[in-house]
Amino acid sequence: MAMDRREFLKIAGLTALLGVGGKAGFELLAPGAVDAAVKDVPLTAGKKWGMAIDVRLLDDGVMEACVEACHIHNNVPHIGNPKEEIKWIWKETYDHAFPGQENEYLAEGFKEKHFLLLCNHCTNPPCCRVCPTKATWKREDGIVMMDMHRCIGCRFCMAACPYGARSFNWGDPQKAPKELNPNFPTNREFPTRSKGVVEKCTFCAERLAKGQFPACVEAGNKMKPGVLVFGDLDDLKSEVRTALRKRYSIRRKPELGTGPNIYYMI
Amino acid sequence: MYDGGKIITGLVIGVGLLLFPVFYNAGKAAKAPERVLTEKAKAAQQCVEPLSFMKTEHMKLLDEWRQQVVRDDVRYYTSASGKVYYKGLQTTCMDCHSNKTKFCDQCHNYMGVAPYCWDCHIAPKENQ
Numbered sequence: 001m002a003m004d005r006r007e008f009l010k011i012a013g014l015t016a017l018l019g020v021g022g023k024a025g026f027e028l029l030a031p032g033a034v035d036a037a038v039k040d041v042p043l044t045a046g047k048k049w050g051m052a053i054d055v056r057l058l059d060d061g062v063m064e065a066c067v068e069a070c071h072i073h074n075n076v077p078h079i080g081n082p083k084e085e086i087k088w089i090w091k092e093t094y095d096h097a098f099p100g101q102e103n104e105y106l107a108e109g110f111k112e113k114h115f116l117l118l119c120n121h122c123t124n125p126p127c128c129r130v131c132p133t134k135a136t137w138k139r140e141d142g143i144v145m146m147d148m149h150r151c152i153g154c155r156f157c158m159a160a161c162p163y164g165a166r167s168f169n170w171g172d173p174q175k176a177p178k179e180l181n182p183n184f185p186t187n188r189e190f191p192t193r194s195k196g197v198v199e200k201c202t203f204c205a206e207r208l209a210k211g212q213f214p215a216c217v218e219a220g221n222k223m224k225p226g227v228l229v230f231g232d233l234d235d236l237k238s239e240v241r242t243a244l245r246k247r248y249s250i251r252r253k254p255e256l257g258t259g260p261n262i263y264y265m266i
Numbered sequence: 267m268y269d270g271g272k273i274i275t276g277l278v279i280g281v282g283l284l285l286f287p288v289f290y291n292a293g294k295a296a297k298a299p300e301r302v303l304t305e306k307a308k309a310a311q312q313c314v315e316p317l318s319f320m321k322t323e324h325m326k327l328l329d330e331w332r333q334q335v336v337r338d339d340v341r342y343y344t345s346a347s348g349k350v351y352y353k354g355l356q357t358t359c360m361d362c363h364s365n366k367t368k369f370c371d372q373c374h375n376y377m378g379v380a381p382y383c384w385d386c387h388i389a390p391k392e393n394q
Contacts, residue, residue, distance in 0.1 A: 075388075139339070147336045148386060172385075185388050189357050194385040209341050 047141040049203055050233035050261035051217070052243045053116055057227040062220050063091045063116045066228070069219030072186040073204065077176035086167040088201040089118040089216055097252060115264065116228075118216070119144060119165040119201035120252060123259030127157035127166065136198075142233070142261060143203045153196035162256050166200045169193050233261060299376050302368035310362055314345045325381070328355065356387050364390040 003011075070076070070089045079085055095102045097115040121144045128137050128144060135150035136157055158166045172195040176184060185192050190206070193199050204214035212218070213230055220228040231240040240263075249263040267273070307313075313320045315327070331353040334340040343351045352358050363369040366389045374381065 137337075145336070149332060149336065188388050188390075189354075191356065191386040191388060194382075205339065206341075209339060 047232045048234040048261070049121065049142045049208070050231070050240055050263070052229040052240050052247075052249060052263040052265055054224075054227050054229070054243075054247075054265045055113070055115065056265070057224045058114075058116060059224075060091070060114065062223050062227055063114060065223050066116060066216040066220045067091065069215045070201070070204075073190065073207075073215035074202075075173070075185045075187050075190055075192045076199075077173045077184055077192075078180040079171075080177055080180050084168075084170040086169065086173070086199065088167075088199070089116065091115070092117045098250065100253070100255070101250070116216075117163070117165070117252070118262065119203075120163055120258070120260030120262045121201075121203060123261060124257060126160040126162070126258060130156040130160045132156065139205075143205055143208075144200075145202055145205060146198070146200060148191075148193050148197050148199065151197040153198065155198060157198055162253055162258065163260070166198050168198050169195050171195055296376065299372040301373070302365055304362060304365050304369075306364070307362040307369075312347075313362075314343065314349075314351050314358075316346075328359075328383075331355075355383060356390075360390045365392060366390055367392060 067087075067089050071078075074088055076086050076088055091114045094106075094110055094113055094115065097117055102111075121142055123142070125136075125138055125144045128134075131137070132154060133150045133152055135147045135152070137145060137147075139145050153168070155168055158168060173192045174185070178184075204212075204216075207214060213221075217228045217230045226243075229240045229243045231238040233240060235241060243265065244263055247265040249265045251260045251263055254260060315323075320327075331343065332355075335353050341353055343353050345351065360366065
């Protein structure tokens, strides 16, 4: 990339600003800061996005609100057939969420409890390693991103993901059953996908770019403040790191070495 | 030449058949469609770049935008005039050019190109 002196100084200054200015509670960019300063600089610098989910606050109502908000924002259709289901974030039982940790004598209620699952935005994502077209890759800010334009639908990533976080479009989502999707597409500012591509959670990258939280975080916290804590895992003072310091947390299948970045605070 | 009469007749018929479409369609070329602008587009005076550039390069610009937004998260475009735009087919382009059938499709059909943008991206609602 050709870069002149002015541009270099701009980027250098900005990076320093983003790195130093990360106060707790102010983790995302301050409103307007995006527009003012970073018009032509990637917003991905100096972050490692992650999430902590407070299991104690999690109930069915909250989970359903999160799923609903996500699927509305991202134009995820209801297919009706569980075999062709498309899900970015979903509800799952303890034994399915944390296989290998189904101790015979668990704390009361855990066996029946449901958990909120989504893409773990792994530090070492196996899905990206197997993708033959680089349609999925790890962004600098930790988001495991999808480029639907490049996806050829080989589904290697689905086989590689140990969390089942990826869904395949067996049919054209724009032709999903009308009776299940009366207002589809639900978000006219966001595209749908096409037949034959894989899709998954993107941490609402386009919302982050505007300085907003992901749709699930916003919806969940509206019902139970603090249930989903989202932020920069690289920032010691961030809300997530503070929450994770205070509470014991578990992750899904950490023994596989994928380095999941979704923490469940028990 | 043996069977000269038959061969020449055959040749005349053959060439005639071959050239038939040319004569049949002579003077009937489909007229290039006129670009239709919405009130909003007219009021803006200029697209993100000048007309001549947009006419020939809009596909390259869109391709560049998609690459930068999706892969590099560079979401703002500074035009030659210094004005800043949010890069987005659905949110920026179609905000002004909300008459997709008249603005995009007409000319694409005429040229016989079928961009697959609309397989995923949502076309604006049009009053027809």
